[in-house]
Amino acid sequence: MLSAQSLAAIDREVAKYPADQARSAVMGALRIALVERRETGKTPEERCLNTEVIEFVANYLQIAPVAAYEVATFYNMYDMKPVGQYKITVCTNLPCALSGGVNAAEYISKKLGIAIGETSADGKYTLLEGECMGACGDAPVLLVNNHKMCSFMTPEAIDKKLAELN
Amino acid sequence: MAIFVNGVIFDGVDTSAQDCWKLEAYVARGGYQALRRIIESKMAQEDVIAEVKNSGLRGRGGAGFPTGLKWSFMPRSFPGDKYVVCNTDEGEPGTFKDRDILRFNPHALIEGMIIAGYAMGTKAGYNYIHGEIFEEYELFEAALDEARQAGFLGNNILGSDFNFDLFAHHGYGAYICGEETALLESLEGKKGQPRFKPPFPASFGLYGKPTTINNTESFASVPFIIRDGAQKFLEAGKPNNGGTKLFSVSGHVNRPGNYEIPLGTPFSVLLEMAGGMRDGKKLKAVIPGGSSAPILPGDVMMQCTMDYDSIAKAGSMLGSGAVIVMNEDVCMVKALERLAYFYHEESCGQCTPCREGTGWLYKVIHRIAQGEGRPGDLELLDSVGNNMAGRTICALADAAVFPVRSFTKHFRNEFEYLIEHKKPLVDHKWC
Amino acid sequence: MLEIEIDGKKLTVPQGSTVMDAAHSVGTYIPHFCYHKKLSIAANCRMCLVEVEKAPKPLPACATPVTDGMKVHTHSDMAKKAQAGVMEFLLINHPLDCPICDQGGECQLQDLAVGYGNSSSRYQEEKRSVVGKDMGPLVSAEEMSRCIHCTRCVRFTEEIGGFQEIGMANRSEFSEIMPYLGKTVNSEISGNVIDLCPVGALTSKPFRYSTRAWELSRRKSVSPHDGLGSNLVVQVKSNEVMRVLPLENEAINECWIADRDRFSYEGLNSAERLQKPMIKFDGKWHETDWETALAYVVKGLNGVSADHGKDAIGFLTSPHSTTEELYLAQKLARAFGVNNIDYRLRRSDFSADAAQQGAQWLGSSIAELTATKSILVVGSTQRKEQPLLASHLRQAVKKGSALNVIHVADDALLTAVNAKLIVSPLALVNALAQVLKAVVELKSAQTAVDLAAVTVGAEAQAIAASLTGAESAAIVLGNLAQHHPAFAQLLKLAQEISALTGARFGLLAEAANSTGAELVGALPHRAAFGAAATAGLNAAAMIAAPRKAYVLLNTEVEFDSYNPQAAVAAMKQAATVIALTAYKGAGLLDYADVLLPIAPFSETAGSFVNMEGKLQSFNGVVRPLGESRPAWKVMRVLGNMLNLSGFEQNSAEDVRAELLAKGTLESAFNNALGDVAVNTAAAAGLVRIGEVPLYQADAICRRAQSLQQTADAAAPLATAPSSLLARLNVAAGKEGLLRQGSGELKVLVEADDSLPADTVRLATAHPLTVGLGGMFDSIELTQG
Numbered sequence A: 001m002l003s004a005q006s007l008a009a010i011d012r013e014v015a016k017y018p019a020d021q022a023r024s025a026v027m028g029a030l031r032i033a034l035v036e037r038r039e040t041g042k043t044p045e046e047r048c049l050n051t052e053v054i055e056f057v058a059n060y061l062q063i064a065p066v067a068a069y070e071v072a073t074f075y076n077m078y079d080m081k082p083v084g085q086y087k088i089t090v091c092t093n094l095p096c097a098l099s100g101g102v103n104a105a106e107y108i109s110k111k112l113g114i115a116i117g118e119t120s121a122d123g124k125y126t127l128l129e130g131e132c133m134g135a136c137g138d139a140p141v142l143l144v145n146n147h148k149m150c151s152f153m154t155p156e157a158i159d160k161k162l163a164e165l166n
Numbered sequence B: 001m002a003i004f005v006n007g008v009i010f011d012g013v014d015t016s017a018q019d020c021w022k023l024e025a026y027v028a029r030g031g032y033q034a035l036r037r038i039i040e041s042k043m044a045q046e047d048v049i050a051e052v053k054n055s056g057l058r059g060r061g062g063a064g065f066p067t068g069l070k071w072s073f074m075p076r077s078f079p080g081d082k083y084v085v086c087n088t089d090e091g092e093p094g095t096f097k098d099r100d101i102l103r104f105n106p107h108a109l110i111e112g113m114i115i116a117g118y119a120m121g122t123k124a125g126y127n128y129i130h131g132e133i134f135e136e137y138e139l140f141e142a143a144l145d146e147a148r149q150a151g152f153l154g155n156n157i158l159g160s161d162f163n164f165d166l167f168a169h170h171g172y173g174a175y176i177c178g179e180e181t182a183l184l185e186s187l188e189g190k191k192g193q194p195r196f197k198p199p200f201p202a203s204f205g206l207y208g209k210p211t212t213i214n215n216t217e218s219f220a221s222v223p224f225i226i227r228d229g230a231q232k233f234l235e236a237g238k239p240n241n242g243g244t245k246l247f248s249v250s251g252h253v254n255r256p257g258n259y260e261i262p263l264g265t266p267f268s269v270l271l272e273m274a275g276g277m278r279d280g281k282k283l284k285a286v287i288p289g290g291s292s293a294p295i296l297p298g299d300v301m302m303q304c305t306m307d308y309d310s311i312a313k314a315g316s317m318l319g320s321g322a323v324i325v326m327n328e329d330v331c332m333v334k335a336l337e338r339l340a341y342f343y344h345e346e347s348c349g350q351c352t353p354c355r356e357g358t359g360w361l362y363k364v365i366h367r368i369a370q371g372e373g374r375p376g377d378l379e380l381l382d383s384v385g386n387n388m389a390g391r392t393i394c395a396l397a398d399a400a401v402f403p404v405r406s407f408t409k410h411f412r413n414e415f416e417y418l419i420e421h422k423k424p425l426v427d428h429k430w431c
Numbered sequence C: 001m002l003e004i005e006i007d008g009k010k011l012t013v014p015q016g017s018t019v020m021d022a023a024h025s026v027g028t029y030i031p032h033f034c035y036h037k038k039l040s041i042a043a044n045c046r047m048c049l050v051e052v053e054k055a056p057k058p059l060p061a062c063a064t065p066v067t068d069g070m071k072v073h074t075h076s077d078m079a080k081k082a083q084a085g086v087m088e089f090l091l092i093n094h095p096l097d098c099p100i101c102d103q104g105g106e107c108q109l110q111d112l113a114v115g116y117g118n119s120s121s122r123y124q125e126e127k128r129s130v131v132g133k134d135m136g137p138l139v140s141a142e143e144m145s146r147c148i149h150c151t152r153c154v155r156f157t158e159e160i161g162g163f164q165e166i167g168m169a170n171r172s173e174f175s176e177i178m179p180y181l182g183k184t185v186n187s188e189i190s191g192n193v194i195d196l197c198p199v200g201a202l203t204s205k206p207f208r209y210s211t212r213a214w215e216l217s218r219r220k221s222v223s224p225h226d227g228l229g230s231n232l233v234v235q236v237k238s239n240e241v242m243r244v245l246p247l248e249n250e251a252i253n254e255c256w257i258a259d260r261d262r263f264s265y266e267g268l269n270s271a272e273r274l275q276k277p278m279i280k281f282d283g284k285w286h287e288t289d290w291e292t293a294l295a296y297v298v299k300g301l302n303g304v305s306a307d308h309g310k311d312a313i314g315f316l317t318s319p320h321s322t323t324e325e326l327y328l329a330q331k332l333a334r335a336f337g338v339n340n341i342d343y344r345l346r347r348s349d350f351s352a353d354a355a356q357q358g359a360q361w362l363g364s365s366i367a368e369l370t371a372t373k374s375i376l377v378v379g380s381t382q383r384k385e386q387p388l389l390a391s392h393l394r395q396a397v398k399k400g401s402a403l404n405v406i407h408v409a410d411d412a413l414l415t416a417v418n419a420k421l422i423v424s425p426l427a428l429v430n431a432l433a434q435v436l437k438a439v440v441e442l443k444s445a446q447t448a449v450d451l452a453a454v455t456v457g458a459e460a461q462a463i464a465a466s467l468t469g470a471e472s473a474a475i476v477l478g479n480l481a482q483h484h485p486a487f488a489q490l491l492k493l494a495q496e497i498s499a500l501t502g503a504r505f506g507l508l509a510e511a512a513n514s515t516g517a518e519l520v521g522a523l524p525h526r527a528a529f530g531a532a533a534t535a536g537l538n539a540a541a542m543i544a545a546p547r548k549a550y551v552l553l554n555t556e557v558e559f560d561s562y563n564p565q566a567a568v569a570a571m572k573q574a575a576t577v578i579a580l581t582a583y584k585g586a587g588l589l590d591y592a593d594v595l596l597p598i599a600p601f602s603e604t605a606g607s608f609v610n611m612e613g614k615l616q617s618f619n620g621v622v623r624p625l626g627e628s629r630p631a632w633k634v635m636r637v638l639g640n641m642l643n644l645s646g647f648e649q650n651s652a653e654d655v656r657a658e659l660l661a662k663g664t665l666e667s668a669f670n671n672a673l674g675d676v677a678v679n680t681a682a683a684a685g686l687v688r689i690g691e692v693p694l695y696q697a698d699a700i701c702r703r704a705q706s707l708q709q710t711a712d713a714a715a716p717l718a719t720a721p722s723s724l725l726a727r728l729n730v731a732a733g734k735e736g737l738l739r740q741g742s743g744e745l746k747v748l749v750e751a752d753d754s755l756p757a758d759t760v761r762l763a764t765a766h767p768l769t770v771g772l773g774g775m776f777d778s779i780e781l782t783q784g
């Protein structure tokens, strides 16, 4: 279900913890599984975690599937719903809002023609509102696909970023 | 970009230099000298702890608990494994200092954790890193590799019989994992649901083993304390408030960023350093210690110095040192609504008062903000808050209540006006 | 000891007690939802907040450890305010649909809302609604809006069930209790979550909407299924069993019961219940009255006895029958001159009969077993044989006991296993002999068993070390070991190991009254309390050398026999098959010629003796259905009609008193065996592993519809190691042909590499497989 490369990455996560504590690697393993699905998935449905892959990860780590599911649904960066090729998460929490976070989200929303929480019809973009990313000094900040943080996202910077993604 | 003044962690760090995070640069700044000295002089564990105690270092994660004292709680002669854990799950709105430590000076943290491991006799440590800062997580992994290569981590560190290894654990989006026992649950591969205490982590922590958890900044201060002496650190601050501290200044200032300054520095000076109010607007209010700390009106704040005692006296908390500055354009109902939304979203969901109460608070505040407030709503908020605070496993419920109480106390007129007139008193602009 | 004061009452409690424990010890009630004495502490509901002097805020009684001199107020202003506050939070999103809720009348939330809440709601926002979940055929999770997130169900599956099947997904107020998506809850003891759920979120699917709790009357009873002897509360309305719940008995079932104990009652109300006597003539069945039917029986027995002698008659009984019934059955048989009586239809080895010195049993109490530091379980599919005992053993492991296993399949026991030897049934004796040899070596001791040919493997070594090194040890033989063709040797080896290690040894009784059947002497070689008896044929011999007449007490031989093929053939050739039965099952209708409707356990007084030798009596909870009669009465009347003396009993109590006057229970049980030859060589060949499925074990559960929809009741398939499939050229995932004797069966074959080499696992006692032969006999597998 997962590539040899992903499995090797999961094994590296497992190695961080005591031998009888492979469960500790479940967050990393789900993240790795999600990255693989995002990179290989062709539709929004194929880019998010689903029950098969969560169960696969659970079995791989020998934990109960429902325990892995609890984890996948508790931490909100795991995509459990169909998601665009580029998931853009803008921090709109108070400190960021005071430096343009909300404006940035609105700007992107207008520009892409999708409301917050939506995925564009072509499956390319998903726009989400995020909670504090620990980068309020760089506001407005946004995350592309969970792992790439973009700082000081003024309208010009947003235009540039979106052009880059396109 | 962060700006640093007169501190210990960022002393000599050129944040504009690409490689400032590297081992080589750290060593050139005097890094790993403390560890070397401890090992070469075979410093006694209790002496290391005593040094940290004497420095007056208080936990930088929010609660301000004396770090040396915490270390002394670890059972000495425990037969099995023990752990040190670093809390880089920086998610308290307004706080962004730990990310900069990982970005620009990760080895200070690594060295601090190794020293902690030495002092408390643990063989392994973990650093739990906030989900949203994946790049810093990867960079920290690279720094760990460097340290391992250089023999600072692993077996027989610097030729001694001290073994210690350190690993990074990446979170994935849950504010609650900043709470130390939720963090431990999460490290164990579970949902981040805080544990009831007692037992405390020092007796029942990671995998049920004795564990000490500190904030990134707390650990990163330790190499300086050992290298330059407790006294020097203590003197950098003021009594009961030892050392310098990182303040994350955000909001309506000209230069948001991190400022590492002596505890006890007047707020007005800090505001000045941050370039003063953006567009010269009037200071309306400040949250001085992260979103969970009670908000203070601007004029009250201007009388404070930036240390645990002064801020507490003014009725708030120094917390994580996140200073959120708001100008006169902010409608306090709107601001509170956004925070209430956050706590509602982030409650772990286990305790009844928090799970139900954070939702209730948000829904009422949201209603008021929409112009659908009803008479009695403020009393209701107060009463719901009273039924939450102090009645849950962890302090998230309290953190959700503090803003509600303080906003409705200091800016009651704005709430009353909105409820009565169905429109805000302040023509709100975020920025 | 610590001193504490609760509401002014002074008491002392042991170190480590919580405030809740302390309050319970003096009968002070503290409201709670998430707290449960058998589950870990979650402290999440916050209902149990109390005031503790010197603490600035109210503390949860369930999680707060007592400290010396602590003063607690459970009713102070602070405590009451806190409790009312929590209650308000619990109700804001609750649908408050008590009038239509199944839990109505027995809902903790409803009860506490009245006592601890405020009357009017200040919550004016929209209520949350949560979609229902599918947890399978037993547990309904339709109304999850009622859930108060106490997580008792989650903790139960993980801690008592051994595998987390229910979780709380999401977070904050969006938290939802659910099983893994697309999966049902499959634990054998899952129904306990219904009792644990303090509200009406998890309810009994079979029971839902059938009646209101307050219309039910509660009667005590004892489970008629496995040998644990779980205590039951049977709830009844209008002479019908509506629901079964656990009756707490700390020494046996604690506060739990297995799903089989809980949901089998559906079988009591089955359409297959026999309500009138029936006789077959002209190849057709005819309902008749008792007089006619009994006269037919008497005529049949007298006729066969006149034509062929008494030895042409065989009595086959069931270990699910009551002690009284089995006692009278053997008395009737023997008084009539028939010595062929047995209850051990699924056994295949009777070579220990002559060496047996007492009634076989567990060898200790259940509590002693679970407190044992090193336990060796031989030949037991634990979770499917005595599901709740399996859970007890898991708890024992948690408390530090070492669990060792010798078995024919590496099934997940959902617990840590210290050492395990998984071998073909043909090597089971050898495996236990390895342990004996290792013990002999460790102890530098001697044994009479010839172990020269035995090579000790590492696992056997580890098991031996565990048994000899522990402060206390026990060896128990499961159902599979008892059904095994070398049962006597296994028991003998256990005895030898026991002699050297001081371990207790015994049997995990298969059925509710296996131990009682031993006691009353429903056996060909022993009468009640071991009294001498003229030897008769055992169950296998009665089939191998078919009789002219059979009297079947509460048994369906096609499901209850070691070799159903042979058993059915024997029935079919008999001149008369007289069945005392509660059901008109297809098999009986085929091979019997008279059916006498008898009352199941719920409709008669009686007693069962559980595996630990505890005799537990019960009364009928409803009147016998239709014209059924308690079996003891039927046998008494038959005794009278056959002109036998000693059949004057007026009640089940009379029968019991007569039995118990013959000896004392304490001295009746003894597992010691005299001489039994042990052959330690592991034989070669392809052999079947034919276990009894969980819900095919007895006539009642076979007819419980909801249990029959569970994963455990799925149609059997054949599994075998892939090496074997390759050698036999049989494809996995396709139908294969299985042959035993004259019977063959096409069934789906799957690979299972955890099975020992040269084994094919295919359940017995199932309608699909009744045509096949012995449970652990050789078998042929081809692609077909």
Ligand SMILES: Cc1cc2nc3c(=O)[nH]c(=O)nc-3n(C[C@H](O)[C@H](O)[C@H](O)COP(=O)(O)O)c2cc1C
Binding pocket: B058, B059, B060, B061, B062, B063, B064, B065, B067, B070, B087, B088, B089, B090, B091, B092, B175, B176, B177, B178, B179, B180, B181, B213, B214, B215, B216, B218, B219, B394, B395, B396, B399
């Ligand atoms: C809701 C909640 C969130 C918290 N978040 C953080 C955090 O993001 N970072 C942190 O260091 N401590 C956080 N804490 C405090 C930790 O529980 C803990 O006190 C701290 O990590 C201890 O480190 P220190 O002694 O060095 O301050 C949080 C506490 C609560 C109740």
Ligand code: SF4
Binding pocket: B176, B193, B194, B346, B347, B348, B349, B350, B351, B352, B354, B355, B392, B393, B394, B395, B396, B397
């Ligand atoms: S107070 Fe809230 S966040 Fe903290 S443990 Fe309880 S439910 Fe979870």
Ligand code: FES
Binding pocket: C031, C032, C033, C034, C035, C042, C043, C044, C045, C046, C047, C048, C049, C060, C061, C062, C063
């Ligand atoms: S019973 Fe104590 S918190 Fe639930």
